[in-house]
Amino acid sequence: MGASRQQSKLQEAKAELVSLLKVLSDKVDLERKLGVNYLQFDSVIKNTISYEENVISQLPTPEPVFDNVYNYNEVDKVEFSKSEKIAELNKLEEQVKRCTKCDLCKNRTNVVFGVGDPDADLMFVGEAPGYYEDEQGEPFVGKAGQLLTKIIESIGMKRGDVYIANILKCRPPENRNPNANEIVMCSPHLIRQIEIIRPKIICALGTFAAQTLLNSTESIGNLRGKFFEYQGAKFLATYHPAYLLRNPDDKKKVWADIKKVRDFLKENSS
Numbered sequence: 384m385g386a387s388r389q390q391s392k393l394q395e396a397k398a399e400l401v402s403l404l405k406v407l408s409d410k411v412d413l414e415r416k417l418g419v420n421y422l423q424f425d426s427v428i429k430n431t432i433s434y435e436e437n438v439i440s441q442l443p444t445p446e447p448v449f450d451n452v453y454n455y456n457e458v459d460k461v462e463f464s465k466s467e468k469i470a471e472l473n474k475l476e477e478q479v480k481r482c483t484k485c486d487l488c489k490n491r492t493n494v495v496f497g498v499g500d501p502d503a504d505l506m507f508v509g510e511a512p513g514y515y516e517d518e519q520g521e522p523f524v525g526k527a528g529q530l531l532t533k534i535i536e537s538i539g540m541k542r543g544d545v546y547i548a549n550i551l552k553c554r555p556p557e558n559r560n561p562n563a564n565e566i567v568m569c570s571p572h573l574i575r576q577i578e579i580i581r582p583k584i585i586c587a588l589g590t591f592a593a594q595t596l597l598n599s600t601e602s603i604g605n606l607r608g609k610f611f612e613y614q615g616a617k618f619l620a621t622y623h624p625a626y627l628l629r630n631p632d633d634k635k636k637v638w639a640d641i642k643k644v645r646d647f648l649k650e651n652s653s
């Protein structure tokens with residue numbers, strides 16, 4: 384192998400390493416934002432970061448790996464009026480519609496940003512758009528969506544009273560599970576939605592939303608029905624409506640969970 388070819392291979396390897404380290408660094412940042420307690424692991428993390436900085440400092444300055452990352456840290460965490468929430472969400476939606484941070488942008492028909500009352504006390508978070516959601520650009524519009532609407536109505540609310548969003552804004556091919564890179568790249572959009580809306584309670588629908596937001600590997604069976612705190616809001620997980628369509632016997636567990644949400648909202652109505 385000639386010297387110039389060797390040099391080029393070395394540059395490629397370095398670029399790949401920088402890319403991997405950037406993903407790792409973003410993941411650590413994201414998990415910190417999600418409230419992961421790294422106290423026990425601080426020395427490991429610090430060593431990882433200093434190793435990363437040390438390696439990167441010896442490399443030639445790379446091209447930005449992600450040149451369209453919206454830096455949510457630059458936005459003040461302020462409480463918005465309803466009209467300001469609408470304006471902020473519209474601004475964010477325009478940014479997300481242009482997002483190409485992961486490969487899911489390549490096959491999407493529509494970005495599925497979120498829908499509902501920007502001033503909602505209750506926010507539902509699902510996993511990712513499916514076929515119909517991708518077609519229509521709205522979350523939860525298929526059969527599972529119809530069931531979610533019934534669940535909302537069962538506690539005396541209308542679909543328009545709540546806000547509904549997913550962890551991922553673009554449809555994974557064949558409705559496969561999202562991968563780690565997609566979650567890291569897309570979660571800041573959801574975090575910003577939550578910061579703007581500031582719901583009193585977030586209800587995670589299904590394993591994936593619950594595990595991602597709680598940064599847990601526990602099963603949904605263990606996580607559901609319990610109150611947690613998330614970004615200043617109460618947080619409760621329950622089964623995904625699509626799961627209920629396949630397992631109707633578990634509807635009574637969702638009814639028990641959603642009653643807790645209803646009661647919490649009643650006790651905390653302003």
Ligand code: SF4
Nearest residue numbers: 482485488552553569
């Ligand atoms: S899934 Fe999220 S991160 Fe990936 S392209 Fe769509 S909006 Fe961007």
